[in-house]
Amino acid sequence: MSCSALESRSNEGDLCEICTVCAVTTTTCGRSNLARDGTPGAGDIDSTRRTWIYRFWNGLLDLTLGSAREYPLVIGGSPATIKEAPFMAHLTLEFTNSSSSSSKWRAAATSSSLCTASIIGDRWILTAAHSVTPPKSSRLQKVTVSVGSADRTVGTRITADSYKAHPDYNAGNPYTGSDIAPIRLPSALAFGPTIQPICYPTSDNVGTATSACEQTFYGWGLLHATDTTSPVNLQKVNVKVTTSASTDCLGVDGKIICVSGSTPSTGTCNGDSGGPLVVRHGGIAFVSGVNSYHQPEGCAVKPNGHTKTSAFASWVQSTIASWS
Numbered sequence: 001m002s003c004s005a006l007e008s009r010s011n012e013g014d015l016c017e018i019c020t021v022c023a024v025t026t027t028t029c030g031r032s033n034l035a036r037d038g039t040p041g042a043g044d045i046d047s048t049r050r051t052w053i054y055r056f057w058n059g060l061l062d063l064t065l066g067s068a069r070e071y072p073l074v075i076g077g078s079p080a081t082i083k084e085a086p087f088m089a090h091l092t093l094e095f096t097n098s099s100s101s102s103s104k105w106r107a108a109a110t111s112s113s114l115c116t117a118s119i120i121g122d123r124w125i126l127t128a129a130h131s132v133t134p135p136k137s138s139r140l141q142k143v144t145v146s147v148g149s150a151d152r153t154v155g156t157r158i159t160a161d162s163y164k165a166h167p168d169y170n171a172g173n174p175y176t177g178s179d180i181a182p183i184r185l186p187s188a189l190a191f192g193p194t195i196q197p198i199c200y201p202t203s204d205n206v207g208t209a210t211s212a213c214e215q216t217f218y219g220w221g222l223l224h225a226t227d228t229t230s231p232v233n234l235q236k237v238n239v240k241v242t243t244s245a246s247t248d249c250l251g252v253d254g255k256i257i258c259v260s261g262s263t264p265s266t267g268t269c270n271g272d273s274g275g276p277l278v279v280r281h282g283g284i285a286f287v288s289g290v291n292s293y294h295q296p297e298g299c300a301v302k303p304n305g306h307t308k309t310s311a312f313a314s315w316v317q318s319t320i321a322s323w324s
Helices: 042-065 309-323
Strands: 007-011 017-021 088-097 109-121 124-127 138-147 156-159 181-184 201-204 214-219 235-242 256-261 276-281 284-293 304-308
Touching: 088 124, 109 138, 109 276, 109 284, 124 284, 124 309, 181 309, 201 284, 201 309, 256 284, 284 309, 304 309
Parallel strands: none
Antiparallel strands: 007 017, 017 201, 088 109, 088 138, 109 124, 124 181, 138 156, 214 235, 214 276, 235 256, 256 304, 276 284, 284 304
């Protein structure tokens, strides 16, 4: 694999090699506000300690009282801070439903859904096409983007002014791929310690060369497959990736990559849609996949499908350019 003159190259002993192009992310990207040795900053350490003290204390209560309470982790994952993932964004999507067989829209019935996304530029958010594709007999009325906090209820909230689902996305058959959509914000984000863009790869060997790198999924999806409410706080889970989509996750090779938790019975669930598969190396984070679908067996049972972002880099670049 080689990078063009417009691209910057990152590799670690040829074990992890990815290209990123400046036209997608026009500033320094993929940085997190952790110490250079990978340890959290003082605030993160304090937050982590509080989390573990809370869980340890309540664990003692559970043993004492004989309860079987479980804590809010992405199916086998752990809490994440916004400083380690300042590129994260949460979406609230509001749909207006048709109240009759008439072709006119009425304002009577509305519904909403929650999805995960990532920041790829000062005005650009990346998510799944199915997140912004309305159900039948409805239309997408409003997309609210929340950034700057691991708590999805207190972040900076911005109403998006436009979005574009990939034209080849087929809502009736997600296994064909193309489940990707950039969202445009009305004005530029102010980058800081809790708001940063993630790098978008134009080419990579995710699943092979990147297996030596840290591979993590971040999202606000259900903590258990039987839950009905998404967690308030951002979660993360270590994952492994394969590229044999046709055999491992029912997808199309080259467009879909298969992602599963590093340990059995861990992984993503509903609400994680559109969230990033993050590959890190050399202190830089890349969005190498976008969460797309789960297999019929359900959450964290078999590998789930992610859109391979590098396969759609040209389309994302041209879409952003047409908006600018």
